[in-house]
Amino acid sequence: MAYRSIIDYVTANWGMDYTTYTGYPFGAGVENLPYLISLRIWECIGGAIAWLLDLLFPGAVTIDGYDIDVSAWLIDPYTCVIFALVIFMIVIFAVAFIAVLISLWEERKVLGRAMDRRGTMIGMWGFVQCVADGLKTFMKDNVHSTRIDKMTYWWTAALVIGTSVLIDCMVPLSGRWFVVNYDAGLIIIMGLYALAPFFILVSGWAQNNKYSLIGGIRAAEMMISYEVPMLIIIVTAALLAGSLNIGDIVAAQQDVWFVIPMCVGFVTFLICSTAEAERAPFDLAEAESELVEGWQTEYGGMKWGLIMLADYMRGAVSCGMIVILFFGGWQLPFIDLMQVCKDLGPNFFWVPIPEVVFLLKAWFAFFLMIMIRCGVARVRTDSILNLGWKVFMPLSVVNLLIVLALKVGGIY
Amino acid sequence: MDLQIREYQDSWEAEIKSKLEAKFAGKLTVTGTQTRKVLAKVDKSIIKELCLYVRDELSFEHCISVMGNDLGDAEQKMEVIYHIENYTLYKGVILEFTVDLSYDELHIETVSDVWGGANWHERETWELYGIVFDNHPRLERLLTPDNYEFFPFRKSYKLREAQ
Amino acid sequence: MTDEKITQIPDAQAIAEGAEVTKEMAAAYTGSTMDTDKMWIIMGPQHPFSHGLWTLKICADGEIVTDADPIVGYLHRGWEKEVENRTYTKIIPMADRLCYAASMTYTHLFCMTCEKALGIDVPEKTKYIRIVADEINRLQSHLMWLASVGTDFGNYTVFLWSTREREYWMDMNVRLCGARLTTNYPRIGGVRNDVFDIDCDLPNDEDHSRFLRDLVRCCDHFDKALWEIVGLVDNNSTFMSRMLGTGIITREQCANLGITGPAARGTGIDFDIRRDNPYDNYDQVDFDVPVINSGDSYARYMVRVEEMFQCTKIIRQCVQKIKALGRSAPYRLKVPSKIPAGRTFCTLEDPRGESMMYLHSDGTDHPYRLKVRSPIFVNVSASKPLLEGCRIADVPIIMAMIDMCLGETDR
Numbered sequence: 001m002a003y004r005s006i007i008d009y010v011t012a013n014w015g016m017d018y019t020t021y022t023g024y025p026f027g028a029g030v031e032n033l034p035y036l037i038s039l040r041i042w043e044c045i046g047g048a049i050a051w052l053l054d055l056l057f058p059g060a061v062t063i064d065g066y067d068i069d070v071s072a073w074l075i076d077p078y079t080c081v082i083f084a085l086v087i088f089m090i091v092i093f094a095v096a097f098i099a100v101l102i103s104l105w106e107e108r109k110v111l112g113r114a115m116d117r118r119g120t121m122i123g124m125w126g127f128v129q130c131v132a133d134g135l136k137t138f139m140k141d142n143v144h145s146t147r148i149d150k151m152t153y154w155w156t157a158a159l160v161i162g163t164s165v166l167i168d169c170m171v172p173l174s175g176r177w178f179v180v181n182y183d184a185g186l187i188i189i190m191g192l193y194a195l196a197p198f199f200i201l202v203s204g205w206a207q208n209n210k211y212s213l214i215g216g217i218r219a220a221e222m223m224i225s226y227e228v229p230m231l232i233i234i235v236t237a238a239l240l241a242g243s244l245n246i247g248d249i250v251a252a253q254q255d256v257w258f259v260i261p262m263c264v265g266f267v268t269f270l271i272c273s274t275a276e277a278e279r280a281p282f283d284l285a286e287a288e289s290e291l292v293e294g295w296q297t298e299y300g301g302m303k304w305g306l307i308m309l310a311d312y313m314r315g316a317v318s319c320g321m322i323v324i325l326f327f328g329g330w331q332l333p334f335i336d337l338m339q340v341c342k343d344l345g346p347n348f349f350w351v352p353i354p355e356v357v358f359l360l361k362a363w364f365a366f367f368l369m370i371m372i373r374c375g376v377a378r379v380r381t382d383s384i385l386n387l388g389w390k391v392f393m394p395l396s397v398v399n400l401l402i403v404l405a406l407k408v409g410g411i412y
Numbered sequence: 413m414d415l416q417i418r419e420y421q422d423s424w425e426a427e428i429k430s431k432l433e434a435k436f437a438g439k440l441t442v443t444g445t446q447t448r449k450v451l452a453k454v455d456k457s458i459i460k461e462l463c464l465y466v467r468d469e470l471s472f473e474h475c476i477s478v479m480g481n482d483l484g485d486a487e488q489k490m491e492v493i494y495h496i497e498n499y500t501l502y503k504g505v506i507l508e509f510t511v512d513l514s515y516d517e518l519h520i521e522t523v524s525d526v527w528g529g530a531n532w533h534e535r536e537t538w539e540l541y542g543i544v545f546d547n548h549p550r551l552e553r554l555l556t557p558d559n560y561e562f563f564p565f566r567k568s569y570k571l572r573e574a575q
Numbered sequence: 576m577t578d579e580k581i582t583q584i585p586d587a588q589a590i591a592e593g594a595e596v597t598k599e600m601a602a603a604y605t606g607s608t609m610d611t612d613k614m615w616i617i618m619g620p621q622h623p624f625s626h627g628l629w630t631l632k633i634c635a636d637g638e639i640v641t642d643a644d645p646i647v648g649y650l651h652r653g654w655e656k657e658v659e660n661r662t663y664t665k666i667i668p669m670a671d672r673l674c675y676a677a678s679m680t681y682t683h684l685f686c687m688t689c690e691k692a693l694g695i696d697v698p699e700k701t702k703y704i705r706i707v708a709d710e711i712n713r714l715q716s717h718l719m720w721l722a723s724v725g726t727d728f729g730n731y732t733v734f735l736w737s738t739r740e741r742e743y744w745m746d747m748n749v750r751l752c753g754a755r756l757t758t759n760y761p762r763i764g765g766v767r768n769d770v771f772d773i774d775c776d777l778p779n780d781e782d783h784s785r786f787l788r789d790l791v792r793c794c795d796h797f798d799k800a801l802w803e804i805v806g807l808v809d810n811n812s813t814f815m816s817r818m819l820g821t822g823i824i825t826r827e828q829c830a831n832l833g834i835t836g837p838a839a840r841g842t843g844i845d846f847d848i849r850r851d852n853p854y855d856n857y858d859q860v861d862f863d864v865p866v867i868n869s870g871d872s873y874a875r876y877m878v879r880v881e882e883m884f885q886c887t888k889i890i891r892q893c894v895q896k897i898k899a900l901g902r903s904a905p906y907r908l909k910v911p912s913k914i915p916a917g918r919t920f921c922t923l924e925d926p927r928g929e930s931m932m933y934l935h936s937d938g939t940d941h942p943y944r945l946k947v948r949s950p951i952f953v954n955v956s957a958s959k960p961l962l963e964g965c966r967i968a969d970v971p972i973i974m975a976m977i978d979m980c981l982g983e984t985d986r
Contacts, residue, residue: 115735210616214638214967280729281813289624289727289971376813378729380968381638383816417845448852473830476922476931477948495920495931495948499830499844504851506922529833532956555648555985565656 004054010047012075023081026181033176033350034095038087039080046074046083092179096168099359100309100316101130103366107312110367114374137305145298149206156203157303160196164310164317167192171320172246174330174354175338185246186234186324193276193317197223200285200295207298215294219285221381222275225388226282229396230272233265236400237325240412250329257333259326261406265399266326268392270368273318275384278311280373284381319365320358327361330354417500424502425450428470436462443510451508456492459511460521463494467526471501475527478534480541482567489514492543494523494530513543522548540565613641616967620649624971626723627981631958631974635967643962645955650985655945662940663689663763663914671757673947674983677716677926678757679708681947681983684923686761687854688932692919693763693910700904701765702856703893707790708751708760710886710893714797715744716926717883720978721804724876727971728814733804740800743793750786765907770897781898791894794887805880818873822961822973825870832957835950836928837882838977840866841874848924860892872969875976912940925950927978949983 018039019029026032050071073079105120105127112119120126144153167189172178182188197219204216238244240261241252252258259266275282286294296307323329331337337354344351379387406412425445432440432452439455440462454462466472476495483489494509513520522545524531534545535554542563545551553560562569619630628649634642654673658666670685671678683705690697718741725733745755750773752760760767773786808814824834829842839846847864849857865881867874920933928950935944954977961973 111731115732116739117735210614214616214635283729284968287729287968289729290618290967292622374730374732375807376730376811377817378968379813380817380966382966420851473827474835475833476929477933477946479933479946479948481935481944481946493933493946495933497929499846503846504848506852508920527833528828528831528957528960529953532952536952553648555651557648564653571653571656571660 004051006048006051009051009054009071009075010043012047013043013077013080016077018077021077021081023078025081025085030181031176032178033174033352033355034091035084035088036350038091039084041087041091042080042083043075046080050074092169093165095173096165096171096313096316099362100168100312101127102359103316103319103363104130104312106363106366107370107373110370111374114371134305137302137308140301140305142302143300145208147208148298149208152202152206153298156199156206157299157307160199160203161306161310163192163195163199164313167317168313168320171317171324173358174352175247175250177352177355178246181245181247183243183245186238186244186249189317189321190231190234193314194223194227196314197285204285204295207295209298211291211293211297212295215285215287215291215297218287218381219278219295222282222284222384225385226272226275226392229268229388229392230276232393232396233262233269233272233399234321234325236265236396236403237262239400239407240403246324246329250324250331253328254331254336255333257326257328261403261412262326262399264395264402266322268395268399269325270322270365271372272388272392273321274369274372277315277318277369279315279369281376281378282384283378284384287378289378315366315369316362319362319369322365323358323361327365329361330358332357417503420448420504422447424448424505428502428505428507431470432462432466435465448505449508450505452510454509454511456511456513456520459494459509460523460526462509463496463523463526466496466507470498472496472498472507473527474499475523475530475533476506478523478530478537480537480543480565482541482565484567490518490541490543492520492537496527518543519546520544521546524548539563542566618970619646624727624974626975626979627984629955629979629981629984631970633962633967633970638966638968640962640965640967640970643958645958647952647955647981647984650981652986654986655947658945659942662912663942664912666942666945667762668757668759671759672982673949673986674716674925674927674980675756676719676980677712679712679760680923680925680930682759682761683709684921684930684932685945686763687923688919688921688934689763689914690910691921692914692917692934692936695764695908695910697765697908698905699856700769700897700900701906703896703900704766704770704906705761705855706857706860707770707890707893707897708758708766710889711744711747711751712758713926714883714886715741715748716978717879717886718744720879720926720975723978724972724975727975728817730814733808736800736804736807740797740804743797747786747790747793750789762907764910765905767907769902769906771902781901784898787894787898790890794890798884798887801880801883808876815873817969817972818876819871821872821965821969822976823869823871824957824960826868828960829870832960833953834928834957835953836925837878838875838928838954840864840878841976842870843868848922848929852922854921854923856896859896860889862889862892872972872976879978913938914940914942922948927951927980927983928954930983947983947986949986951977951980951984952986955979955984 018024018036019026019031026035053071108129109119109126120129122129122132170179170189200219201216204212204214204219237249237258240258241249243249278285286296288294291297296304299307331354337357341349341351341353425448428450429442429445432450433442436458439458441453442450443453444451474497476497479493481491481493483491490513492511492513494507496507496509498505511520520543522534524534524545531549532554534548535551537543538545538551539553539556539560540563556564613634613636615632615634617630617632619625620628625631630646632644632646633640654669658669661669666685667682670681673681718737722734722737722741725731725737748758749755751770752758752767770786771780771784777783777785824842826843829839830844843866845864845866848854850864862885865878865885867877914936916936916938918933918935920931922929922931929948930950931948933944933946934942937943958974962970965973
């Protein structure tokens, strides 16, 4: 093969529509921006390797009479699809992870200012503090009691962290930035979201510690109080949009965000999702003033660090849910952001305007949660049960009635 | 307790003194009175009766402290000193009862059932002086470790720096 | 379930023959086999709620506390024994260490007891200076209590706002005595330095004392700043639901258990040593004693908050009196180092309750016996009646309302 520039290898497939590749997981014609980014990243990596192989070993390698053209295989569209999928996972996780780190930083700074202090101050206005925290927990010894139930102890922690990361990655950032696009996407996310209290309950028992046990039981006790009104509101939003598909719900809010017809539901949902994320004032399961660290008492070092990260990921999912259900998702009123991106031309259509809009709204929702946190005291288990069944439950039904009236009245 | 709250009067000390001396003649000597203070020396046999009397009849509701005092080898005795305060009838007046106990017989009736607040004071006095309060509900070590076998506040127990 | 258990049902035979199962039979059956276990939970000595080194064992039936057993003594230093080998002057800094949050009160109490034993009367100005110092310490202590209550509520805003306000009073303390916590300021027969000797390079007469001026400014600022914190707590149902109706004790219980100070005034005991058994010149200043009858956590909280407002009122009056007495008035007396033989005792209104010192002197320069009555020592012994029937979540709040300070408890 004659000498070709590295550019030729990298751009070998650029003329083709990537959505039509064999094995493309999202269906022909469905755009997916993170996948496209992963594809381009792989084309750079694979193309560079292919170029290097051809440079070092000119001509096809022949083994037992077969031409094994590794470089051609590396830049083949079918191969690219598979390698790009691996990179796709990393890209999706990295974006979710960084978004969570930013919300962590936001909490520290906003909470700090609300309390008349400065918050974290290490590098980049305090953002680098989370790196220091990560390193610190990473360097810790892996210490655990000898009297724990080992299997459940490890598995429940892994499952709490795992499901949290999974659902955080499943929250779509825009119509072209998603992992799955099921018709029941919202229900799947909520289903996985509601799993954590069960793991916490088992984990509290597995640690052989009274504080953990009480913490675990509290998590379960709390779940039955906020889960029902929350799901009623989700179903109400779906009713308003006429679909449980996240994309359809967002599309239904093109001009009027659901926060206006469902203002009652919004307040209820905000508080319920704070409870779902186990953030203050609903962090009963880890109430540090009486239960030391609640169900996390026996988890130390990196385990604790990851559980903490998972907590913030759940917070981010709550905020994502709020944005999807009430704040119009990745849309701004009266502007079609996807069209704006398309109008930027073939070279700049990837500029992530809707994605950034979504994240900004999510951080705003998180800001509301932070404000709740800095102004209230931790509630008691009996008061959250009271609150859940005597206040949120009627409110969510009122919200449902309002929506039904709007539907019947033909406004929606 | 439906007692009226009164403003302080100078006559209160004399009033309390005469009441106490009349009730416990021979067993109790009032050694002095100061403003809002009545000090008395009490025989150990009447301490429970006396405490019930001052609580129920004179409305002394609050036991400030029960303390021990080792008078040393010369006198061969210890003291238990009670400070009792009034919130209503003689508002602000403090009674001080001093009870002598000889080294041979370091026993005295508990008053923790008269004033719940005396409970820990008596435990403390027992662990530091070895004065046994009879019928105390729970005479255990409180401040010092459970395995102590001596009573550190007695004068016979010398600190190293004092030697 | 084994056959053996089935035969334990009282009327198993009758039921087997078709008799109706009554409620009593079911209760007898479930009562004997479905017994819920009570669990002893040991909170402390290393526990976020125990602001200091102590242990609270609580017996929990589910979330309900049925029994409580406080364990103290981790900080026992034998203070009362140690001072028997110290001269009276050397005890002054040791008395500071009894309570780090309001060190001035114990030093003040010690000096007052010695003065009473000596039979001397300290100068008028000193009395007012001591009141000012005491009230600054009371404010510090109450603000630290408010801060720790904030953390027990799981709310760090209250914590940081209170510590912020506390810094102003700390600064006043530093100006007055040169130290933040352990001040070593009162002396037997007076105080260490005059309030007019601060900033001595500046003009420093009655009209120009910078310390007194800043003290009044501090009071003005604090009255507004405290409303900010109180506004956050009192207008907030999450705080109120944790305080209202929890940890209730009656007035009779409270008096009998020896609970004193703000906790007692929260149950309706109208008693404050500063007013009812006045020492120094507390009878010359005008202040109110807040009393609330409800006896729950909120009453104790409210009494302390109201006391803080009264503190600034007292400080303002004392500043006026000190200014009127002027720079030339004496602030310290020469006193002999030996105290004549005798017994004397003094009580003083500590930020946490009633503290007392009993001095048995034998004519030498060191005490024969010096007893300290610590309010917290008695208050904490009443944990069981306070906590019985509350929920585990309320334990930190109820105990915080007592304002634990282990230095004076264990002595």
